[in-house]
Amino acid sequence: MARKEENMGCVLCEHCTAECCRYVALPLETPTSKRDFDDIRWYLMHENITVFVEDRAWYVQFRTRCRNLQSDFRCGVYETRPAICREYKAENCDYVGGDYGYKQLFTEPDQIGKFAEEYFAKKRAAARTRKAAGAGRKLARSGSRKKLMRGKSVKKLARGSVKRKAG
Numbered sequence: 001m002a003r004k005e006e007n008m009g010c011v012l013c014e015h016c017t018a019e020c021c022r023y024v025a026l027p028l029e030t031p032t033s034k035r036d037f038d039d040i041r042w043y044l045m046h047e048n049i050t051v052f053v054e055d056r057a058w059y060v061q062f063r064t065r066c067r068n069l070q071s072d073f074r075c076g077v078y079e080t081r082p083a084i085c086r087e088y089k090a091e092n093c094d095y096v097g098g099d100y101g102y103k104q105l106f107t108e109p110d111q112i113g114k115f116a117e118e119y120f121a122k123k124r125a126a127a128r129t130r131k132a133a134g135a136g137r138k139l140a141r142s143g144s145r146k147k148l149m150r151g152k153s154v155k156k157l158a159r160g161s162v163k164r165k166a167g
């Protein structure tokens, strides 16, 4: 990656200080519990750590320069660089990305705390809506049963009346 245009088909790398060689990002399990969010809050208490969400996937990112990045921003092990570096393309890279297309970006512990509060508030609201919808369906079903029962008793009454008339 860093400043090797033949792999990138462009000259972008000539204007970049090898942004792509200055971090490691690892996937995280999507947080769903208070403990998950609290763990992320702990990650963010550390220096040079950010957490981001991209295409609905969560990542923890460590801001750390690759040891092979040379002072001219070229790769010092270009011929034997890892597969992840070979696969990386400049077309949509960190330099081009601008805001990187993050759905969410957390740089401070308080940010994830606030996000978690909103996440659980939405979850509670959705649970209340589901409960109300369930209660509505139950009421509708019991209403139909009552109608059926009323229908049945009217028929019984009608048959009874006929019998009495005949006797």
Ligand code: SF4
Binding pocket: 001, 002, 003, 008, 012, 013, 014, 016, 017, 018, 019, 020, 021, 089, 090, 093, 094, 095, 096
């Ligand atoms: S971030 Fe993009 S432009 Fe910069 S070195 Fe890496 S691939 Fe090239």
Ligand code: SF4
Binding pocket: 001, 002, 020, 021, 022, 066, 067, 068, 069, 070, 074, 075, 076, 077, 078, 081, 082, 085
């Ligand atoms: S191995 Fe080379 S291309 Fe890969 S991150 Fe390090 S300096 Fe960049």
